[in-house]
Each structure stands twice: as C-alpha cells, then as structure tokens.
Amino acid sequence: MGNFNKKIEVFKDVFFDGGGYKTVLEGLQNTIIIAVVGLVIGVFIGTIIATIRVLPKYKTLPKVLNGLCSFYVGLFRGTPIVVQLLVFYYVLLPLLEIKMAAVTVAIYVFGMNSGAYISEIMRSGIMSVDVGQMEGGRAVGLSYGVTMRKIVIPQAVKNILPTLGNEFIALIKETSVVSFVGATDLYVAFNYIGSNSYEFMVPYLVMAMIYIVLVLLISMLIKIIERSLRKSDRDR
Amino acid sequence: MIETVNLKKCYGDLTVLKDINIKVNEGEVVVVIGPSGSGKSTFLRCLNCMEDPTAGSIIFNGVDIADMKVDINFHRQKMGMVFQHFNLFNNKTVIENIMLSPVYVETKKLKKAKRNNFFVKLKQTFGIKSDSQIIEITKTKAQIKKDARENALTLLKKIGLEDKADIYPSQLSGGQKQRVAIVRSLAMNPDVILFDEPTSALDPEMVGEVLEVMKNLAKDGMTMVVVTHEMGFAKEVASRVLFMDEGNILEQGTPQDIFQNPQSDRLKSFLAKVL
Numbered sequence: 429m430g431n432f433n434k435k436i437e438v439f440k441d442v443f444f445d446g447g448g449y450k451t452v453l454e455g456l457q458n459t460i461i462i463a464v465v466g467l468v469i470g471v472f473i474g475t476i477i478a479t480i481r482v483l484p485k486y487k488t489l490p491k492v493l494n495g496l497c498s499f500y501v502g503l504f505r506g507t508p509i510v511v512q513l514l515v516f517y518y519v520l521l522p523l524l525e526i527k528m529a530a531v532t533v534a535i536y537v538f539g540m541n542s543g544a545y546i547s548e549i550m551r552s553g554i555m556s557v558d559v560g561q562m563e564g565g566r567a568v569g570l571s572y573g574v575t576m577r578k579i580v581i582p583q584a585v586k587n588i589l590p591t592l593g594n595e596f597i598a599l600i601k602e603t604s605v606v607s608f609v610g611a612t613d614l615y616v617a618f619n620y621i622g623s624n625s626y627e628f629m630v631p632y633l634v635m636a637m638i639y640i641v642l643v644l645l646i647s648m649l650i651k652i653i654e655r656s657l658r659k660s661d662r663d664r
Numbered sequence: 665m666i667e668t669v670n671l672k673k674c675y676g677d678l679t680v681l682k683d684i685n686i687k688v689n690e691g692e693v694v695v696v697i698g699p700s701g702s703g704k705s706t707f708l709r710c711l712n713c714m715e716d717p718t719a720g721s722i723i724f725n726g727v728d729i730a731d732m733k734v735d736i737n738f739h740r741q742k743m744g745m746v747f748q749h750f751n752l753f754n755n756k757t758v759i760e761n762i763m764l765s766p767v768y769v770e771t772k773k774l775k776k777a778k779r780n781n782f783f784v785k786l787k788q789t790f791g792i793k794s795d796s797q798i799i800e801i802t803k804t805k806a807q808i809k810k811d812a813r814e815n816a817l818t819l820l821k822k823i824g825l826e827d828k829a830d831i832y833p834s835q836l837s838g839g840q841k842q843r844v845a846i847v848r849s850l851a852m853n854p855d856v857i858l859f860d861e862p863t864s865a866l867d868p869e870m871v872g873e874v875l876e877v878m879k880n881l882a883k884d885g886m887t888m889v890v891v892t893h894e895m896g897f898a899k900e901v902a903s904r905v906l907f908m909d910e911g912n913i914l915e916q917g918t919p920q921d922i923f924q925n926p927q928s929d930r931l932k933s934f935l936a937k938v939l
Contacts, residue, residue: 563714564751564845568765568852569741578764582755660755660832 432629439621439630448621455617456638462534462613463600469539470595474546477501479576481547482554497547504544510605513537517609530611534603542599549591553584586657593650597643614638665690665856665887666711671720671730673706680706682911684720688856688889693882695898695919696891698908699934704891707908708860711889712736712743725855741769744849744857748864750841752833758844759829762816762851763809769852770808777801812851819847823877839870843877856887863894895938899923907931 442448477497483490504512517533557580565575585592604615618635622628666688673681680703688694696704709715711722713729713736721728729739753761777799787794803811820826823843833841842862849857859878863871875897882888882901892898898905898919905922907915909930915922923939926932 558749558751560747560749560751561753563747564753566714566737567712567740567745567747567751568848569737569739570765570768571737574768578768579753579755586755660757661834 435627435630438625438627439634442621442625446621446624448617448624451612451617451620452614455612455614458531458534458606458611459600459603459613460642462531462538462603462606462611463596465535466538466542466599466603467596469535470542470546470599471550471592473540473543474548474550475581477543477547478550478554479581481551501544501547504541509537509541509602510608512541513605513609530606530609533609534606534611538599538603542595545595546592549588549595550581550584553588554580556587557583586654589650589654589657593647596650597646600642600646601639665725666889667723668711669721669723671707671710671722672718673703673710673715674718680911681710681717684911684913686906686913686916688887690855690887691885692903693888693890693901694904694906695902696889696906696908697893697895697898697922697934698906702908703911704908705860708858708889708891711858712740712745714745741765741852742855744852744854746842746845746849746857746859746862748861750833750838750845750865752841752845752848754833757830757832758825758836759813759816759820761833761844762819762848763812765848766812766815766851767809770803770812771805774801774803774805774808816847816851819850820844823847837870838866839873842866842870842874846874846877846881850881856889857881859888859890859892861891861893863892893938895923907934909934 443452477500480490480493480497483494485491485494507515513534516537517530521528521533554576561579561583562572562575565579566572570578603613606613607616607619614635618631622631625631666686668684668686671681671684671686672679684707686694696707698704706715710717710730711724713722716732717730720730722730724739724743727734727739729736752758753764756764778801780796781798781801784794784796784798817826817829820829823846825840825843825847828836828840828844833844836844846857846862862878863874866874871894875894878888878890878897879901890897890902900919902919904916905919906913907922907928907930914928915926915931922931923935926935
C-alpha cells in the first residue's frame, strides 16, 4: 500500500501544484457542455423528426419528409459516433472551408447523433399517448400542430423521461471520444496529468469517480423532474 | 344548419356509409340509434370531418366542410364534440381543459389583428394605399385569459363542479369527466354539439348525471346530434330519431313514430331487443 500512497502524493502534486486541476475543470466543463447542449439539440431534432414520422401519410409532402427523416436516422444510427466526428471535422469542414472549434463541432455532432436516437424514443412516446387526446384537441378546433405541441408531446415527454435520462447518461459517457478531434474533455485532462507524472493509476481512478458522480447527479435530477411531471397522474 | 349530401364513407373495400342525405335544423335534437356496426358513430364523426368522407359533401352554415381546402379547424370551433371516452387533456387541469381552445383562438385573432395594424400603419407612414383597415383591438391577452376563466367557472358552476376547477382529470369520476367534456365544448359557444355515445363508458349510476346535463342543454335550445343507446333519452328529448342499419338511414321520424309505430321489420326487431 505504501506504493499506492506514493502514487496519490504524485497525483496531488501534479493536480494542485502543477495546475492539473485547471485542465480537469476545463475538461469537466467541456464534457458537461457537450452533453447538455447536445441533448438539447437532440431533443429538438428528435421531436421534429418524430412529429414528422407520425404524420398521417396520405399526402405527398409528409411522405417525402418521412423519407428524408428515415434517411437521417439511418445515417446517424448506422455509423459510430467517432466516425461521424472525424468525418465532420476532417472531411466536411475543410471541404466547406469552415473554421470551427473542436468543442463546437463535438456539440453539433453529438446533437445530431442523439437527435437520431431521441427521434425514435420520442416517436414511441407519441404513439403511447391515446389517440383520443389528439381527437379531443381537433374537436375543439385546434390544429394538428397545436394539439401536438400543447397536448400530445408534453404527455409523450412524460412517458419517455426515464428513457431520455438513459440517453443523457449515455451521452455524458460517449463524450470521452471527443479527444479524437482534439477537444479537451475529462479523459484528455486526466491523460494529461498522467503523462506529466508518468503515473496513470490514480488519475484514471479519479476520472472514473468523477464520471460516476456526474451520472448519479443526473439520475437524481431526472427523478426530481419526473416527480414534478407526474403531478397530473393518479397516485401509484 | 348541417346538411349532408350523398355522404359516403368507405374503409378500403368496406362501405360503412351509403349515400346519406340528412338535414339538421337549428334547435333540433337529432338522436341516432341503431345496432353496433351500423355506421352511427362513423356518420357522426363524418359530420365534423373527424373522419374524412369518401364522397359527398357536408354543408355547415353554408360552407362545404368536406372540401379539403376549407379551414376545418375554424368550423370545428363552432361544432363541439363529446366522445365516448371523454378525451379530456390529461396534462391540463379541469379549468385549463375548458380554457385552452377559447384562449388560443382569441389570442390568435389578437396577434393577427396586431400584425395587420402594424402593416397598415407602416404603409400609411410611407403613403402607400392599403387594402386592409385598422382592426380595433378591444382586449389584451391578460383580459382574454381572465374572461375565458370567468366563463369557464360559470359553466363549471352550472354543472356543480366549480370546486374541481384546479384538479387533473385523472382525479375525476367518469360522470364528472363527461360533464367537464361537455362544458369544454360549450366554452367555444358552438352552434351544434355532436355526442358520440356519451354515456356508453359510464357506470350505470353516473349515466343519469350526464343525461341531465344534456337534457338541460336541449331545453336551452342547443342544436344536438346524439348517437346513443339510451332509448329513454331518445324518447324524452329527441325532436327527431334516425334509425341506422348497414350504413343507411332506414327510418326517421318523431320519437313517437319510431318507438310506437315502427315501419320496417329491422327496426321492429331492433326495438324488441333493446326496449
């Protein structure tokens, strides 16, 4: 154990005196920003796609849109997120001659990627809401879109919240691949500390603990939101 | 008020409604009876285009609403509907259920008027002649909400549920839900209300309270089209009874005609079973 204590000392040295905590904070910040903003973008894209995919399909426009959405979902679910990141950063951006920070790229890619997954989650949520809710809205003269926005989607979100929480947790953990395009996240930060001290055991252990704490916090947050949304339900 | 002309509805090869021509006049209570599968509900749902008719037209206040180009939402605001399974909005409280559509519709009008006035003024400042006039704005959004709330509370008081205004539909009994659903359609000040088997999903005990509300509505002169299995209600309240079978209207007449003096064998055998 004496060996391990020494390793902790080395880690403390680099972390506090060597300024390692600054990198870690930056990494933590990036991880959270990428996951949170990515999720927000994902929910936005996902809701739109899900709404389009549940449209009645006897007109041409919904059919075409539905096809496009299927293509989008297939594309983003069919390739690993690392590949999407690399293609976006090293292929698309140079081709379009756009300069963009690695973190920004990561936010967009994670948003679009989770949008594909969330669209299917959201679709199942919308379909789980009784058809009568839509009919009730239409019968008082609200349009399809307004009924969807005010009645169906709020209920769908309530139904899918546990699954959405899953998606958020997955997103937090998946952010550890952004180092492929050179963005600093938690993994990069601790890797940096490790390479500075030639000592990886403690940094990686601390990294794992930070991830666990993050995920536990998120789970708690989801539970609180869920409880406040359940107030229209009967007690069970 | 409502007139169907050669109304036809098919689901694939199955023809549910065959050529229906019916006129509902203002102040009438038309009750539709018939065996299940006869197309009663489909007929009712066609009246406000909840199901799009396959052929024929539905003239409501002089407009053919079966035409896909017509803004159906506008016409549905004047055509309430009450469902078998209530279809109250589960994520809204009772009073929000009632207020939602009136507030939305009024606010939309307000926004439209404001936008219109803005452009008219803009054109005036540049000296361009404009075709549209300034629309007078009488209410702010807060006032719209306040009025809708007051109206909703008055309506709730009528059915004795004003103390339930701020609870969610999941905490109401079936009968209470259905009464709230009726009030929700009343809040739009409709010209006609369609009832799709309003008591079929209720406990026998609660049927009475819902029918009572409907009777009062009829007394107040509301135009109603009611699909129901409650023959007692039909006898007492209806001004006209339609008997449907296999997608046709076999017989129609006053409750007396239909119940005391049925003409067709089909109606006779139906009445023998249900009375």
